[in-house]
Amino acid sequence: AHRFFHTLPGATLAALAATWPGRFACEAWLNWWNRQLSPAQATWLACTPTLPARQALTGALLGAWSHLLLDMAMHADVRPLWPAVAGNPWHGWIALDGLHLLCLASGLAALIIWTTAKAVARR
Numbered sequence: 001a002h003r004f005f006h007t008l009p010g011a012t013l014a015a016l017a018a019t020w021p022g023r024f025a026c027e028a029w030l031n032w033w034n035r036q037l038s039p040a041q042a043t044w045l046a047c048t049p050t051l052p053a054r055q056a057l058t059g060a061l062l063g064a065w066s067h068l069l070l071d072m073a074m075h076a077d078v079r080p081l082w083p084a085v086a087g088n089p090w091h092g093w094i095a096l097d098g099l100h101l102l103c104l105a106s107g108l109a110a111l112i113i114w115t116t117a118k119a120v121a122r123r
Contacts, residue, residue, distance in 0.1 A: 002075055006068060007082040015057075015064035023056035044118050073099055 004010040030049040037045055072080040072090045079088055094102070 002078045006071055006078045008080055011064040011068045015060040019057045019060045022060060023051050026051050
């Protein structure tokens with residue numbers, strides 16, 4: 001199941017291909033999101049509905065590469081550095097439960113950072 005797009009060149013190519021359509025889909029979703037908010041909610045939940053190309057590319061690359069990073073720890077058949085390295089020396093570097101906890105902790109940390117930044121920006 002983990003073929004070309006689970007390699008660094010493949011993940012990079014997928015990110016590049018997803019940047020343009022993903023950018024416009026994200027902008028459409030942000031516009032929809034902002035329209036759903038009441039005026040009180042909009043003071044702290046509204047988002048800028050535009051996504052600059054550099055941010056879209058950065059997000060696509062970070063998403064593709066982090067997916068590859070997680071998969072190379074989880075799946076033995078991922079070949080992240082193909083064609084330079086044939087195998088996957090990082091498989092199992094962290095236990096699956098530990099990987100799930102790391103993802104959960106990262107999401108919680110991001111939520112705390114985002115909430116704090118929003119609160120500071122309102123003051």
